[in-house]
Amino acid sequence: MPELPEVETVRRGLAPVMEGATISRAEVRRKDLRFPFPENFRDRLTGRRIESLGRRAKYLLADLDGGEVMIMHLGMSGSFRIEQQVAGDFHHARSRDAAHDHVVFHMSSGAMVTYNDPRRFGFMLLADRAKLPEHPLFAHLGVEPTGNSLSADYLAGQFKDKQAPLKAALLDQSIIAGLGNIYVCEALFRSGLSPTRKAGTLVTKAGAPSVRLERLVPVIHDVIAEALEAGGSTLRDHAQPSGELGYFQHRFQIYDREGEACLKPGCGNIVRRIVQSNRSTFYCPTCQR
Known part of the structure; x- marks a missing residue:
């Protein structure tokens, strides 16, 4: 399972094409991963601006305009792939494992961000940002190992x-x-x-x-x-x-x-x-x- 450095590396790679950009269109190609996707997940994401992309422990957090946050976990085998559209085409080679491309975010930045997960142990959820510290996934987490709180x-x-x-x-x-x-x-x-x-x-x-x-x-x-x-x-x-x-x-x-x-x-x-x-x-x- 990806650990903190791997998740933070993914966050840093995604931030330039996702932060400040709008999800023009979201493709959700199955009903679930480890858990079912939130109700109306695709429609709730379409047209939403990603204000910031953060991380807590091994979770990626995309703060959306309107006060919701998209919680993403890579599970055992999840990964994101960026393909940048140039003159109607994409300059990164498409995945040879496209059968496991489960979620695709078409960004207003011109990027296509694809979530690939062969084992499907990852997940994506939506939560209220104001109540995130009380969320069951985060309520009992300790300090981060990257800051001064770990002493x-x-x-x-x-x-x-x-x-x-x-x-x-x-x-x-x-x-x-x-x-x-x-x-x-x-x-x-x-x-x-x-x-x-x-x-x-x-x-x-x-x-x-x-x-x-x-x-x-x-x-x-x-x-x-x-x-x-x-x-x-x-x-x-x-x-x-x-x-x-x-x-x-x-x-x-x-x-x-x-x-x-x-x-x-x-x-x-x-x-x-x-x-x-x-x-x-x-x-x-x-x-x-």
């Missing part, structure tokens, strides 16, 4: 007396919204922290962040920033709206390296894989404590 003091408050493994705590979306498996594995390796240690061990008896927790937070920020710079990670389905792939997978230091030598100088141990909460965890038992 060692904040995590100390969340982790105090917590018996859950550190990796599970970092993946808890009610604590940090949008942080996913790949980037947690990378951050823990770069911080030298074991994914299996109890989250509460990173908090002092007085409730303050330990030195280890102080070290972890900037590493999380750095990993996310590095992934954004690389356009995310392309393992199976992720591609930017331009068609370009993400390249962070070439910078993995621990993720998906089971059986290979640890990259930290002087270690020489072998990267292991365990399963935590039905997800693969890659770590070095020597370097991560």
Whole structure:
């Protein structure tokens, strides 16, 4: 499933052709994706101006004039493709997988933005912008891992007396919204922290962040920033709206390296894989404590 850097990369790719443009026409080629489309979805979008294109956790948010917001989730295999119309034709090659082109936005900017989703685990919903913080998808989300709200003091408050493994705590979306498996594995390796240690061990008896927790937070920020710079990670389905792939997978230091030598100088141990909460965890038992 695309994680925060992949979703943010998609947002940045779509913004130049969608922000400030009007949806001249919307094509909805099936009745549902993971969920049924909202009632009269096509008609409710036609003629609407997209005021801004944002992101919350792993959700894309298109603010429409009139106070509604279109919530979009990529699911397991969803992607957007931009085709720019020039003199009656499109200069980007059409998808070879057109059978899975489920929604098409014809924009007043001259762009055609197509949502493709072979597995159909993605979805699109409409909600009242004023009530969005109370929406079931967003009401219980934690802080974003990209801003100053994610601090060692904040995590100390969340982790105090917590018996859950550190990796599970970092993946808890009610604590940090949008942080996913790949980037947690990378951050823990770069911080030298074991994914299996109890989250509460990173908090002092007085409730303050330990030195280890102080070290972890900037590493999380750095990993996310590095992934954004690389356009995310392309393992199976992720591609930017331009068609370009993400390249962070070439910078993995621990993720998906089971059986290979640890990259930290002087270690020489072998990267292991365990399963935590039905997800693969890659770590070095020597370097991560």
